[in-house]
Amino acid sequence: MVLLHGKLVIAGDMTVGKTAICHVAANDANAFPKSYNCTNMADLVPKQIRVPDSDDTVEFFLIDSAGNSIYLDSLRDIWVTMDMYCIVYDITNRNSFKNCGMWLEQLSQSRGDHNVFGVLIGNKKDKENYRVVSTQEGKQLATSRKLEFFECSAKDNKGIAEIFKYLASEFVGRYRKRIKTLEKMGRDNY
Template sequence: MAGITWHYVLKFIITGDAGVGKSSLLIRLTDQRFLANPDPTLGVEFGSKLIKIPDEEKIVKLQCWDTAGTESFRSITRSYYRGAAGCLLVYDVTSRASFIHAQSWLDDVREHADPHLTCILIGNKVDLCEDEMEGSTSRRREVSADEAEKWAKKEGMLFLEASAKSGRNVESAFEQASRDILHKIKGGVFDDDRSPGVKLSKSNGGVALDHVSNKQGCCS
């Protein structure tokens, strides 16, 4: 599909507690693979991918910043929130603590990111609950989809449950958030090229519609 260019570059951040699978979600998006035991993120890591939003007839380039989930890096990761147009707020469905802490991460994002940012709440690791029903693991679900969805709705967020291991809903999460951002652009909420997290493509060259992986560590 050479010759296809992207229409917008959208800045995303991925945030939440350490160990909820943020890096695994990013690797699944960019590389279509599952890394069972990724090294802890030190500061931030970066990945990018082109995705097509068919109903909008748009191709967007996602620039995703995976932020560390430990308090010691919080001052560093906050600086990457600035100007973000989209956010994946991630918790682990088998860890109630990570869901409770999501409020603190959301407060941080809303304080430092673009005020019109689109946030999607992601309940990761649903595969562990499915495995449990088959008797292959002792991990139990601690947060119901209904409870998480109600909280997301109350806070004005989108919501999906996902699995970085199986790939379930990973790309869909980014597609839903990107579609919401595109709707905001249409409505004049984001001021196109004058919004830091939304850049109109100026490329005249062709870009193939394949995943682009530039994952790299920062502040390590």
Template sequence: MAQKAMPGTSPEGIRPTYIYKVVLLGSTSVGKSSLAYRYVKNDFRESLPTVGCSFFTQMLSLEEATIKFEIWDTAGQEKYHSVCHLYYWGAHAALLVYDITNKETFNRAKLWLRDLEKEFLPDEIVIALVGNKMDLAAEREVATEEGEEFARTKGLLFMETSAKSNHQVNDIFMAIVQELLQRKREEAPNHRLLTVNLEESRTGTGCC
């Protein structure tokens, strides 16, 4: 995983800064742009379809670290599908977004997952399945349990959101942050062990 720490953040007592690339994938009109705009601007806007890709940044100041999200909002139209892999190259996390009132967008999210599985190993990227438009729950075509079950079988994070009413928008991004930081913590002991082993190896070589 190509997580990057900003220069000058390593001295003791200074929180590290991690830059994470997050891509939003899904069919057109599921609300990817609205989710990104709500999260970054805390506002709702009925967006026109994204052409190619839009880009947002968001900073989070947590006790453990400072996080900079680079959010790539990809176009959902079929004509852009073949080039979207260029946008999610090097991503640390992905949101697979579908519209809970449109079953076909849920099926399309499964196809996006297949694309990601071809590009990344399971431990290289955090993937969240996001059912958007909870404000239209009365028109739902995809049951919460259906989304939960698919996410569980694939090892994905799962949440239902509404960019319009701001329902769980911050929560899904925070869940991604926590998962990324957890993976970062799990990496650390391995790096320390490797350093110790290398030192022992050099010491042994010098003695012989």
């Protein structure tokens, strides 16, 4: 059994649903936030996720980042120690999708190493009739950036659990791989 702590940054434009995703995940979807204030800089939301088919658990520290560009310089200081990230866009807002590249660049500038991994999330699947960004476009962007892709509806709590289960499994898998590498190095040098 392993208990790991991971810092997970949630980034994207304003009003794409980052806070709603964090709220639904942290509260096991007992209550979707009917109203909330815009996030100023960043909010910290803790959440434990049990890794499927194991006794391992990851305690996420969700960093719900403001979508307003005036906070970018300060956010970089917060993001520097992240372990993983989620880039969120609204499937009914093409500009939020176009800006995903900018958010990825900002995260990369904050944490340039390659040990950080992430996912791309298309939110607001409950508004399918207003969709302007196709699932295929989301998948293509994710593939081109070596990210996993998910679509969800924070409002209906559809697809949220799968995102966090994937992140927890991947985080533990990477941890175990690093441990094996270090053990091998120890044996080879002993």
